[in-house]
Amino acid sequence: MLLINCPHCGPREESEFSCGGEAHIARPLAENTLTDAAFADYLFLRDNPKGLFLERWRHAAGCRRWFNMARDTVTHEIIEIYPMGSLPKTKAGKVAHAASWRRETAAEAAAKPAKAKAPRAKKENG
Amino acid sequence: MGFFSKTPAPQIVRLATGGRVNRTKPLTFTFDGKTCQGFAGDTLASALLANNIHLVGRSFKYHRPRGIMAAGAEEPNALVRVGRGNLAEPNLRASQVELYDGLYAESQNRFPSLKADVGAVNSLMSRFFPAGFYYKTFMWPASMWMTYEHVIRRAAGLGRVADDHDDPDRYEKTNAHCDILIAGGGAAGLMAALAAARSGARVILADEQNEFGGWMLAEGDVTIEGGSPADWVAGIIAELAAMPDVTLLPRTTVFGYMDHNYLTLTERVTDHLAVRPSHLPRQRMWKVRARQVVLAQGAHERPLVFSGNDLPGVMLSGAVRTFINRYGVVPGNRCVVFTNNDDGYRTALSLQQGGAEAVIVDLRHEVRSALIKMAKEAGICIMTGHAVTIASGTQRIARVEISPVNEDATRVLDDPVHMDCDLLAMSGGLSPAVHLHSQARGKLAWDEELLCFKPKSVHEACFNAGACNGVFGLAKAMADGLKAGAAAVRACGLDAGDHLPPVVTAPPQNWRPMPAWKIPNGQPEGEGPKAFVDFQNDVTASDVKLAVREGYQSVEHVKRYTTLGMATDQGKTSNINGLAILADALGDEIPNVGTTTFRMPYTPANFGAIAGRDIGNLFDPTRLTRMDDWHRAHGATFEHVGQWMRAWYYPQTGESMQEAVNREVLAARTTAGLLDASTLGKIDIQGPDAAEFLNRIYTNGWLKLGIGKCRYGLMLKDDGMVMDDGVTTRLGENHFHMTTTTGGAAGVLDWLEEWQQTEWPDLKVYLTSVTEEWSVATLSGPNASKILKAAGIDISLDPADFPFMSMQDAHIAGLPVRIFRISFTGELSFEINIRARHGLALWQLLMNAGRDHGITPYGTEAMHVLRAEKGFIIVGQETDGSVTPHDLGMDWIVSKTKPDFIGKRALARASMSDDNRKQLVGLVTRDRKRVIPEGAHAVLEPNQPMPMEMLGQVTSSYYSPNVGGSIAMAMLKGGRSLKGGTVYLPMLDGDMIEADVVDPIFFDPNGDRING
């Protein structure tokens, strides 16, 4: 059982947490023109690497906050815990992020606002 | 032959002095109905041996007579059932059961009795029970597996569980943290504990036995600091016990070692007591998170694999010494010690000192050890370069054949001599107990010198010490323990100090065994009496070789095919012998063949301890509404909805369920019905972006919803499938009250929080579950307004003042309420929310006020019928995670104009508009009285051959008294195009129900009744 260092509560047992699977899956913006196949990369395909994996976790039976974790799926070593919405800071974490096939997908490109500075919330108002 | 004296001396089983038993405290116990005596300090095994009882069980597959082989956790044979009735526990190792007064034990796996076992015929048929027998025989037909399995489990099973499955014992669980956990309190473990404790570290020291000391308590030929090992141990334990940060856990097995130094321990708190105090749990499971771990579990002695090695009276060499020196029990009179290393010599000397006669049969041709001199000086007969080729006897070993063998003990050189005996002590060398190390994914290396696997590298923050580290011998193990303890201390960032190990004297022992894995018996391979490798699973050397001949090469495959190393002992005695024989058959080296993975538990852990107090209502709480007492007092029957108990229907005297439901359903449409809807999920949503948040969560638009207005919403997963529904109300500009399905409440909150935190953290929204803050009574029917007026409502209920789909705060008889004019029945309906604690008062007020207006409480069954009459879906009943709004005919609720909501893009996928998807339809049976069973499958053509082409399934089906006939909802392929047509529903009994496909709305299709 993992010992997970919740950024808000400190080290707690794994049983207090739930794993939310692969991290850094950017959601394509609504106005996307993705093909069904490209959209499926976002919707259905999930990584299951042997080695370092960037995952989302949540302190479900604690503060209920989500965070990211870089965990080795072989050794179960936790390399890094970092906030939602940010990227890994460790070298290994950065490499794992950059090396993901997902970085090249059309779905991920479609998740980026057309104008870099435009806040997402505005774009999605309806 | 004249190895032993002509007339044996009468056997002295229990020595007059010595050992750790208390001869002033005799205990009475029962084994298979026979009353016996033992002493405090005995195990069941030592007490049985003291009564000269060797036959204690029958083997797993062949039902062969089996005896006590070991003195500890590695015992494969002597599995017993202890206790009676619902307190009975099977598969306990007699060597680990502490004796107490009145202990009741039975042998296992025998019928009708241990000495006359019917199943032993399996042994005569053993030619037909080779390796993989069960796989080969019971492969086909698969439909017969259930029958086979039943027979196999009864014939070949291990013990029988308690007669009454309701375990009356109490168990506990506890969590603990420490700097250093030490598993094993023998020589190495105690030294590690000492080093750790003296540094000021928080220490937990656990040992599975009743007292600390391990093998030190079993040796009569060593001294520590000039005294007995037991005295030295007592001094160390006294020092440790006096330290506040040291927790000593005797009778505690570390059985699991998981990630990040998380270990599980079972403490047997009262198992050893004749009278168990009620304030103590029987067992306590410890869950320990340790900064550092020292593994000091010792080693297990290996048997020798020779024909007849499973007879009662054939024991491990070290075990014989333990019984003599620790328990004062000499388990034989004329003893053959069969060894491939020095250990047998110490046992022979102990036997002789205990008054027995001993002959040493040593596989080695040349023995250099100083121990041989000691044995010779003691007058013990030694036969080097010899092997016990065959042991024989009926229910206990009676004689052996001894032959000279070649240098590597692979061939018999001459005809055997025969020797009568009543005990055989065998030693095949030591195997470090690397179980926890392996569980923690530590790596192993083969030691060419000691012929064993020992730890090579660790994966967790831990250190191995002593025999489990491949460091044998008392002085070396102590030094190794001290070293490991100090290393663990330093790893914790503490000062390890400088401690010296005690001065030890011990016989000079060469720990290298001779590699001799399968002892020849002078006959062709596979002939002659069986030579067992795995005693608990009845796996012989021939079985392993057969598996190889049949093409198995991987050690993991051979393990599963032959069952070698499985069952409760997890191959403690069999692992290395099996591997070596496998390697030999494969023509490979042992390290290349590798070893199987040890998995938890180290020894079987009691389910009761694992469950602890998490049983019954404490495992899964039952949630009750505030009106629950009233429902019970008025004869309601209940159903589970998630964790909630909901009133199902309220039968009056003599009423059947159908009659009661009919009455409730009619009342709700003719007078008034009252439903306890408190269990609905309720989420309070606040914040400046609350409306925008809902707009993205739900499929329809929410930005323009007026304050005080209610709206029905459908939530989809991002794949476009319906996930939940409910009515949400705008209480203020930035404040909403969401309702969810009863079962979906927790999941919806999770869902909302996930999206808020991970996808839209820029939205200022605050989510709070308020399900339990409110009690809800739903008043429905034409008389609803009259009843509310009679109850003293202080607002106008005129539809002009209080329109459908709106909310008002009000008072009823002075109690503040929040009323939602929404309807799940299609009738004029008020969902009256009140502070939870007033729920029962509200309910009683309404029942009293409604007495003259035909108010009728109705349960969830009537609620289902009423909503089905109106064609309202229930998420989880009509939907199953593969249903879109379009499938439900609910396109009206999916916004075409919103740029985004969860599931929007997925709904645009090509497959979503496939006309052949399952779609919601209504079904009315031709025979209007016939109610289709829910789950029935529909077909278009009733006379087609099987397997029939199925259209889909009936999701809801009831008798509707308001319609006057049966109604059903179904999800059918291309369902909407089938309207006006007929489908058929084949029943299990061959019957066929005929039904017309209609719109899924059966009553008041225009919604005329909504205003009463």
Ligand SMILES: [Zn+2]
């Ligand atoms: Zn937390």
